[in-house]
Amino acid sequence: MTKDKRVLVGMSGGIDSSATCIMLQEQGYEVVGVTMRTWDIPSHFSSPDQEQPNEIIEAQHVAARLGIEHHVADVREEFRKVIVQYFIDEYMKGRTPNPCVLCNPLFKERILCEWADRTGCQWIATGHYCRLEDRNGLRYIITGDDPVKDQSYFLWKLPQSILKRMLVPLGGMTKEEVRNYLAGKGFEAKARGGESMEICFIDRDYREFLREHCPDIDEKIGPGWFVDSKGMKLGQHQGFAYYTIGQRRGLGIALGEPAYVLKINPEKNTVMLGNVEQLKTEYMLVESPETPDLDELLACPDLSVRIRYRSRPIPCQVILLDNGCLLVKFNTEASAITPGQSAVFYDANRVLGGGFIASQQGIRKISAENSYKFDKKNGQI
Structure with missing residues (x-):
C-alpha cells in the first residue's frame, strides 16, 4: 500500500482510539498504532509484577486483534520535563494551568508526526471529538457533533503543519454512537468501558500531586x-x-x-x-495568541470565546494591543477569569484561534484607555 494511505494512530487502548483504528481500516487505510508511555500511575497496573501499564497492554491486544503494526514510545522522561514541570511551574506562579492544551502541540501530536515519519505514514490520526475544515488554504478545527464530548477547546494551539496531517474520524459522531459502533464490530466489553481522566497524570487532588513532586513547596x-x-x-x-x-x-x-x-x-x-458579583467582568486580557488568520479573528462580526472547558461560548469583541496581547470585551458579563487557562475564539463552530488568559492586573485602566477602539470598531466614532 502507498504511503498516502498509511496512517499512524495514537492508541490509548480505550474506546475512541480503538474505534478510530477500525474506521480507518474500513476506509481503506493501512493503520499503524503507537502508544505513548507518558506517566505511570499505580492504579494503571493490575498486578505488582506487571511491566507495562494497562493501557499499553490493552492497545497491544486491540492491535493484535485488528492485525495492525504497533509500537510503544517510552517518553516518560520528556513528558515529566515538558508537561509535568509546566503544570507545577504554573501553580507556583499563581496561575491555573491547561496541561492538555500544551501537551497536544508540544508533545503528543508532535511525537505522532515524528513516529509517522519514522514508520512511513503520511497521516496521523487521533480519537478527538472534533472535525477539520479546509478554507482559503488553511485548515481549521471545527467543533465535534457531540456537544458534551467536543474537544476543540484543547486543540487551538496545533500548528498548520500538524493539522494538515491529521485525521479525526470521530468528529461527526456522539460518544454513544461510537460505543454502539465498537460493540457492533465485536468489541462489546471495550464499548462498555469507562472514560479516561481529563488530566492523565493525576489520579487524586492536584494539591497532593504538587506536594509529592515539589516536596519543598510548603517551605517555598x-x-x-x-x-x-x-x-x-x-x-x-x-x-x-x-x-x-x-x-x-x-x-x-x-x-x-x-x-x-x-x-x-x-x-x-x-x-x-x-462575593460572586465581584467575580464578574466586562473585559479580559489574553496573551500569546495564536490563530490561522489574525485579521479574520479581529474582524469577525459574530466572534465568541470560551474561557474554560465545557463553558458556554460568550459573544465578544477583540482588539490587538501594542504589546501583542488581545483585549477582549464581552458582550455579556463573564465570571471567574482565570490566568493560565485558555481563551478559545470561535466563529460559530469554527475555531479562529486562542491564547492564554493573562494576569488581569490593571485591566480597568487598560480597558478604559482602549475603550475608544471598540467604539471606533463599532462605527460609533
Whole structure:
C-alpha cells in the first residue's frame, strides 16, 4: 500500500482510539498504532509484577486483534520535563494551568508526526471529538457533533503543519454512537468501558500531586493571608498555589456568607476573597495568541470565546494591543477569569484561534484607555 494511505494512530487502548483504528481500516487505510508511555500511575497496573501499564497492554491486544503494526514510545522522561514541570511551574506562579492544551502541540501530536515519519505514514490520526475544515488554504478545527464530548477547546494551539496531517474520524459522531459502533464490530466489553481522566497524570487532588513532586513547596511558599478587595486581612491560608480563581469550597475560612477566590497574588502570597458579583467582568486580557488568520479573528462580526472547558461560548469583541496581547470585551458579563487557562475564539463552530488568559492586573485602566477602539470598531466614532 502507498504511503498516502498509511496512517499512524495514537492508541490509548480505550474506546475512541480503538474505534478510530477500525474506521480507518474500513476506509481503506493501512493503520499503524503507537502508544505513548507518558506517566505511570499505580492504579494503571493490575498486578505488582506487571511491566507495562494497562493501557499499553490493552492497545497491544486491540492491535493484535485488528492485525495492525504497533509500537510503544517510552517518553516518560520528556513528558515529566515538558508537561509535568509546566503544570507545577504554573501553580507556583499563581496561575491555573491547561496541561492538555500544551501537551497536544508540544508533545503528543508532535511525537505522532515524528513516529509517522519514522514508520512511513503520511497521516496521523487521533480519537478527538472534533472535525477539520479546509478554507482559503488553511485548515481549521471545527467543533465535534457531540456537544458534551467536543474537544476543540484543547486543540487551538496545533500548528498548520500538524493539522494538515491529521485525521479525526470521530468528529461527526456522539460518544454513544461510537460505543454502539465498537460493540457492533465485536468489541462489546471495550464499548462498555469507562472514560479516561481529563488530566492523565493525576489520579487524586492536584494539591497532593504538587506536594509529592515539589516536596519543598510548603517551605517555598508557606501560609499567607486571605484578604478582601480593600486589602484587609481575613485569616490565614495554606499557600497561594493551593487555590484557583472562582474557588468556593475547601477554603478553610468562614465569613458568614459564601466567599469566592477573586485574585491570587504570588508575590505577596495573598488570596483575595469576595462575593460572586465581584467575580464578574466586562473585559479580559489574553496573551500569546495564536490563530490561522489574525485579521479574520479581529474582524469577525459574530466572534465568541470560551474561557474554560465545557463553558458556554460568550459573544465578544477583540482588539490587538501594542504589546501583542488581545483585549477582549464581552458582550455579556463573564465570571471567574482565570490566568493560565485558555481563551478559545470561535466563529460559530469554527475555531479562529486562542491564547492564554493573562494576569488581569490593571485591566480597568487598560480597558478604559482602549475603550475608544471598540467604539471606533463599532462605527460609533
